Amino acid sequence: MLKKQIVALTMITAILASVGLIMPSEAVAQSAPSQSSFVVKDIRIKGLQRISAGAVFNLLPVRVGDSFSTSQSSELIRDLYKTGFFKDIQLSVETDDIVLTVVEYPSIAQIEFAGNKLIKEESLREALSGNDFIEGRVFQPSVLDQVKQELKRQYLNQGKYNAQVGTEVTDLPRNRVKVKLHVKEGPTAKIKKINIVGNDFFSDKMLMKEFESADSKPVWKFWGSENQYSREKVSGDLETLRSFYQDQGFLDFQILSNQVSISPQKDGIFLTINVKEGERYTVSQFVLNGRLIVPEEELLPFVYIAPGRTYSRKDVDDTVEVIQSRLAEEGYSYAEVVPVPDVDRDNNTVAFSINIKPGRRIYVRRINVVGNTLTNDEVIRRELRQTEGAAYSPSRVDRSKIRLQRLSFFDEVEIETVDVAGREDQVDLEIVVKERPTGSFLFGLGFSGDDGALIQASVSQANLFGTGNQLNFGVQRSDIIESVSLQYTNPYYTKSGISRTIGLSGRSIDAARANTSAFLTDTLALNMSYLFPINENNSFSLGAGIERIDLTATAFSVPQVVEFIEKNPENDLITLTAAFAHDTRDSILYPTSGKSFRLSTELTAPGSDLEYYRINIDSDYYYPITKRAAFKLGLDVGYGDGYGDTEGLPFFKNYFAGGSRSVRGFEARSLGPRDTSAFPQPFGGAKRVLFNASLLLPVGDGALDKRLQFFVDGGQVFENGEDIETDKIRFSAGVGFNWISPVGPLSISYAIPLNEEEDDEVEKFQFSVGTLIQ
Known part of the structure; x- marks a missing residue:
């Protein structure tokens, strides 16, 4: 009879609980038998699917063999509800057994997003994980509501005040669900008007220029091209405004408040900034206190807060930074430099005591x-x-x-x-x-826009056997040149860093095939040079060599070439070279900052069959734009002449311009003076001027072995005795691509001449393999 009463009471309680009249735990508590306590003989759990019975037993405050009172029922059920695993729990007592009937919450099998464009899925999932709403966890409707509010907050921070988030929950087999979040982002709220209240010293227009996102744009262009609003941008620009005032001497400047109001359509933002400028302060004096480490007079140039100057927070911060950097050079990397202001508000001045605590030396x-x-x-x-x-x-x-x-x-x-x-x-x-690979063996066919088709074989090793020594051997045959060369460099010929290079080469050139005046040369050369480091950025080099140059005229050679060759068919030369170099580039192959300057001269020693000299200045400046992008300016000036018994610079040593290595967009060697043949060919000259401006941009996320460049080239060649006239200089603009490919440096460019003349030879598309054109 007692069991039937318990069963009936339990059923009534469950029905009441299901319609929400009483809580399940309360119902169960009332369904317990009317007895003070009993010893639990067994505990049974019904309805488990994913959760193990052992896990539930570990959560229960009662065990088999414990004394259990019906008054403990509510506490037991509350403990199980707190786990978040169950959406319904029923407790009954059968004789001395406790029976728990549970309904588990389903697990989240899949989470999908739809409609999100501004905020990527990865960011949305990160927001969900902060609420412990991820795949594999228990699904709870209350947590889903929290997730919806969190996603709305994310969109509010991005100015999406009309954003809506809907949910779709689909039941799956094995007590699982798929949750789909539908996002309707709506338009981004835009700045309609900004008011600054309380600024007397500076106008609204001037203050707008100082805001990071304004960048001298009118107010309606305040945040980017679409004037979009976000709280992060407002916070950043308010801090910029505070810094601007304090850098202009307004020590007591305050932003009293900032109010953001939204249009009824929630697509427009009205921002009001209330400020109090205060008075403008000047620096009265400063003193250095503490253990200075280095002599005070050595630190004084690093102090920017000089007496009489307008107070600037930036000057104070810069002073702290440079003094810390100077002490770090002495090994005190954790030095504390604390500027303590003494403000005189009656006279609008501020004095500083700069306290230095070097700390421990590292x-x-x-x-x-x-x-x-x-x-x-x-x-x-x-x-x-x-x-x-x-x-x-x-x-x-x-x-x-x-x-x-x-x-x-x-x-x-x-x-x-x-x-x-x-x-x-x-x-x-x-x-x-x-x-990176520093050695290569290359054999194959190639093509250069300057030298035509070529067959080449080379063995090169920039890091021979890991010693840092360099060895290069190459054989090349093209439409223009046949050559063989061997060069060996030991960058540490001495322990002090003196470098030595030995080179042996032989080459034959058919100048007519190079799109220049016709003649043939055969050269055999042996040379040796030494490079002497002066300091970290400067070096000086000296070299000497011997050359044998045989000149041969062809049926197409012009009279001046024929006449010169008849007088000088075979030439034995002693060559001398000297150069000064200044180099602060961060990399040789992929520079993004620093500069290089090289002044070099080449001359033949007195008594050589031909006596001449050439002087070159080559300079490049790299200005970093980002960590991997840079702007480059380049200048190359060359001048040559003869001396002694040689009149003028020998024609085969003339300078040329045009092509992928100088002025892109013009054919190789086509700029400058021409010979006197029936169809005048480029003859070169004794003077050359080259300019280059390039924007260098990395391609890909890896190393800087691929770079895109937008460039402007300029240059021209002039005869000896001819003035350098700027209106004769040719210019071109275009885009290029450089790649350190497996077969060697590859350069491609497309350039459009900007001021070509009628007789100029134009070649817009050019490329080469084997030479990196920076």
């Missing part, structure tokens, strides 16, 4: 090199300017990285600082390199 304990499977450690370590056992210097570490990058052995170089366990005054440096 030394480099060990330098580890990682990733050099080919390159010897010694080759890397001899380029380092930071040494083991020395005080840590950020500038020496940076310089070491640049020197390693300029070796051209590595695609990537990173130097990481690692703390030494148990030692606060020591660090280790870990140099991580990613080697």
